[in-house]
Amino acid sequence: MSHYKLGLDFAKELDQKDQLANFRSQFHIPKDKNGVELIYMTGNSLGLQPKITKDYIQQELDDWAKLGVEGHTQGKHPWLHYHEFLTETMAEIVGAKPIEVVVMNSLTVNLHLMMVSFYQPTKKRYKILIEADAFPSDKYTVESQLRHHGYDDKEGLVLWKAREGEELANYEDLEAILEQNGDEIALIMIGGVNYYTGQFFDLKRITKLGHKHGCIVGFDCAHGAGNVSLNLHNSGADFAVWCTYKYLNSGPGSLSGAFIHERHANRKDLNRFTGWWSHNKETRFKMRDEFDQLPGAEGWQLSNPPILSMAAIRASLDVFKSAGFDKLCLKSKALTGYFEFLINKLNNTNIKIITPKHPDERGCQLSIQVNYADRALHDKLTKAGIITDWREPDVIRCAPVPLYNSFEDVYQFVERLKTILSPS
Known part of the structure; x- marks a missing residue:
């Protein structure tokens, strides 16, 4: 208007x-x-809270009460596959393909899991670039990753700062940083929407610029998912994470989402932490088989999903789908x-x-x-x-x-x- x-x-x-x-x-x-x-x-x-959330959670409580362990396969919404009920609508909201999206864990846990795979420092290229006024958790996370790999968490951190007297980050400054230091930067990890200023960054522009200089590019979209059109697939970003309790209305401390671009879907060479829920679904319950990694974002899962939290997410996503x-x-x-x-x-x-x-x-x-x-x-x-x-x-x-x-x-x-x- x-x-x-x-x-x-x-x-x-x-x-x-x-x-x-x-x-x-x-x-x-x-x-x-x-x-x-x-x-x-x-x-x-x-x-x-959506008013339907209570009913969605109650359904799972009822199935638990009536079916016990059989709820995994015989419930109205079988728990064994419950995370799959969220994938399609969540992918639509963040602008991704279903194979690129999974709901799991909490936000900072997912950010660490993504860096296990996508932050692969070398002697020459080991620094991490973030916006100077990033959300504290993002800063703490990348600093701890630097320390974990044996680097100084101050010297290894490159800050994209707003200019003196300004609040918003400037893309020309980012370009200058990468022209000068790009060959030392292993990872660019930016908040998709800055928590303080509300600035929605141009994810595609940042990704293209980062990839030009040989950097992996990821985004924390906690303030973007359910708020703006992220278009994660088209952005070309390597990965992204987000929470679901802000604009996605899933309740305090609820689960996180993760995006891994489809070009990484079948990469078994990527280092990762694994668990049994990232193992081939067809043989998962044979228990004694060697690890057989699932393709796509599901291949980064660790544990079976917390159903009550996912029920709240499903309720909210159904409202989004209707709207x-x-x-x-x-x-x-x-x-x-x-x-x-x-x-x-x-x-x-x-x-x-x-x-x-x-x-x-x-x-x-x-x-x-x-x-x-x-x-x-x-x-x-x-x-x-x-x-x-x-x-x-x-x-x-x-x-x-x-x-x-x-x-x-x-x-x-x-x-x-x-x-x-x-x-x-």
Whole structure:
């Protein structure tokens, strides 16, 4: 949408025209102590619960109660193959082929597993490049991999920094780093959407640049999966990982997804940690056979899947499938564009949106920087019935999620923020 208007009536008009508006009713919206719905803008940290999740988990509890171990083969959704029920829709959401995607483990575990295979340092080429303001877990993970291989975790880490006085990383700077140090860099590992600024990186551009200089390229898409069109297959990336509890609404601490490009699907030369769930399905239960690796992303599995967590993921993916991810992305751009319009119309010189302005360079998150603010501002927002996310030193992360946030949510958020910021 190229133009927006001020006023509550316009927000309500947008909601009336929204073909996805009914999906809000399919989620549990948190309420205050008086039973009034809160304005929830923190799907970038923890997505809300689909109402069908309880039934999906209950089905597995019932099968467990009635069938015991036979639930693996005789349950309504047999546990033996349960992870396969997630693959097709998850692949569609991240823009991959089914053979390239698997749901398993937790995010940082998967990141380590990917680096076991794809970080293969040599005496000459051993450094790892990440964005300077990467999510802490990413930084800790790559530092520990450097130490594990016997390298200094500071000297071996190459940081892609934003320029002085700027918040967003610049591709020309990345090109300069690789021109100068590319032959020393074994791995480029970037957060697909930066957790702090909300900047959605051009995965294809970064991959092409990395491969040009002989680097392996991977992405942590925790803030991208279910939020933006990642197009992982077409990006050419070697691997990617993501969590499912943010935009994919699978519940606190739920499982992670992993992508391994199909060109690696049958590579038995890649070093990897293995377990029995990456063994040939036809002979897995013969137990005494030598390891026979599964092709594709499934070949990186370790253990049989935790069914209750996967049931929650399946519930959310069914909601996504019903809504249509392309439609959700279009609504996301409209919601966030409206949000940006209203923030800018405050004409408050103390407020700055540090997220990229171009809709293709961000997801639904807007990171709002407020001069002279501290966590007290976040506390006031919470008291006003708004659930957001504070990041030091002065940024409020706000994510109007298209599955369950409305245009009126966005309007009310900005109105309450305006009241809080107004001189008393």
